Amino acid sequence: MSTQFAAKRLSKELSKISSSLPPGIELVSADNFEEWLLDIRVLDNNPLYQNQTYRLKFRFGSSYPIEPPEVVFVKLPDRPIPMHPHIYSNGIICLDLLGQQGWSPVQNVESVCMSLQSMLTGNSKNERPPGDEEFVRGNRLRPKDIEFYYHDNDV
């Protein structure tokens, strides 16, 4: 029942984003209702992200959109991991709207992409989160199982 629920919603989202997406967001692949790939670019001239394209991987659980999707940046030869104090160098994103507490079922793939775009746009710090190296080395958890502590909301 719930897988059907997710599939129904995702097919509606897919038909919408296949026809139109906001500037700077591109659908790369959506072959099933489990994993989608999208590319995003930062549109203004923030020097940190100029001329770069970033690859996002969405994974949907069976209770999407009640539960948030798992969203990470993926590293490829031409797709780096963006520099940001809330983005770990392995692509894991610390953003409250992707956690159970901050997620709202009204959100969707498009709105998540837009939030990430604006999160990058608004950033001026060329740095990784504190303890990045240690976290990246030691982390074996899926993003949804990590207890993030959202401490600053300014960046």
Place this chain on the structure above:
Amino acid sequence: MDSDDDFISNMSSEEDMLPDDSDNDMSNYEDYGFDDEPDAYSDSQKETGHGKKVAYDFSFKVYQPSDIQKQQDDLINEVNMILDISKEEAAILLRYFRWNKERLIEDYMDRPGQVLDAAGLSQSAAGPPKIQVIPGFVCDICCEDEPGLESFALKCGHRYCVDCYRHYLSQKIREEGEAARIQCPSEGCTLIIDARSLDLLVPQDLTDRYHELLHRTYVEDKETLKWCPAPDCQNAVECAVKKKDLDRVVPTVSCLCGHRFCFGCILNDHQPAPCELVKKWLKKCADDSETANWISANTKECPKCNSTIEKNGGCNHMTCRKCKHEFCWMCMGLWSEHGTSWYNCNRYEEKSGMEARDAQARSRVSLERYLHYYNRYANHEQSARLDKDIFHKTEKKMVQLQKESGMSWIEVQYLNSASQALQTCRQTLMWTYAFAFYLARNNLTEIFEDNQKDLEMAVEALSEMFERPITELADPKLKVEIMDKTTYCNKRRVILLEDTAQNLAEGKWTFNVEFSGSAANGGPSTRR
């Protein structure tokens, strides 16, 4: 560890803690019949003799589920009457104010609008929300728009179809264990879903779970209430001991189900050791700190490649297995530089060598000291388990005993009380060793160790009797002995706890670690 080791580690721990006294530790063990100790010792006995109110006991109350429900209902009804708001709203407000009725009423009287907003109650006066069919409605969650779609919205007007609402609520309740603070599904809307709206939307089994979770928040929100941690026990315990008091008291409470636990940290009864030391001790036993200590006490590193080397015999001429570096174990210098002084390092007395040796000696002493206490702690823990096993077997034998000796059920109960006593006393003994590990030596520790020794001897004697074969247990003489010993054990335990608790309350103990009682900075987190 045999008795020789005991003696050495006792001595070394003393050296460690109180260098001034180290010249005559022997006397500490042999002459305590001659100095002022006996007085102090009998004093502590006297105190417990007449003092009815024992220092390690606390007033606490156990509540069963129906009591907890009644307390909540009473509070809700009261607020409902005083503030003239619905019971659902009163419940949400009370939960928001963590059941602090006085503060709620005061704040609400001052600025009702702000209070309602903050608690997630909107102020519109329209009737209670209901399920509706609205023409042309599209659900923002599932994107469904078929005609006749049933939908629901809270007072905020964020409307979603009933199916999505159900999914949302069951996710929150079943998967996330939320109840009191489930918000409207809309992004950024902080309106809280009240019990009546929820009952309207979800099936019965989920409502039951919801109410159970709600009911739990009452206990979790109140600082003076805690759930009994025993499996399947639904009772809660009320105790007035606060977090900041935990450096002065060890608030052991016992639930109606028989489980005894510490109200401060929810762990099993750990008298006489205060929570903070218990936490430190458990961490120490679990982590690698003593492994590191062992390594530094027993090994050196190759000066070239830093491989860790344990010298288990042989001469001082070391050749590192890994990098083939040749060096002297004594001075750690190059072997080739030893010239003619083969196999007899003449740099031994050099300052750097002395320092290294001292550091190693200190590590050894500290390790031995830890092992001394840990072995005894672990031994009592294990013995308590074994005593329990034996009791389970004895339980069967009690039946047998009744048949063979013609004793009645009541008459064989002494075995039950003996087993109980053994386990409680061992639990206490176990923690006396963790406690002692953190104690700095002074006259009080001597008294403490005497009490500990007396209790330990009594317990071991009882334990030995308890293990006798069933044929011997039938002997009425042994029965009397066991009963006497049981009483004696319990009495020794009371004496020990009374003494430690009193000194703790008066802040008389000196610890060899930082002890503030500020367990607050690491208090039990309320994670699901």
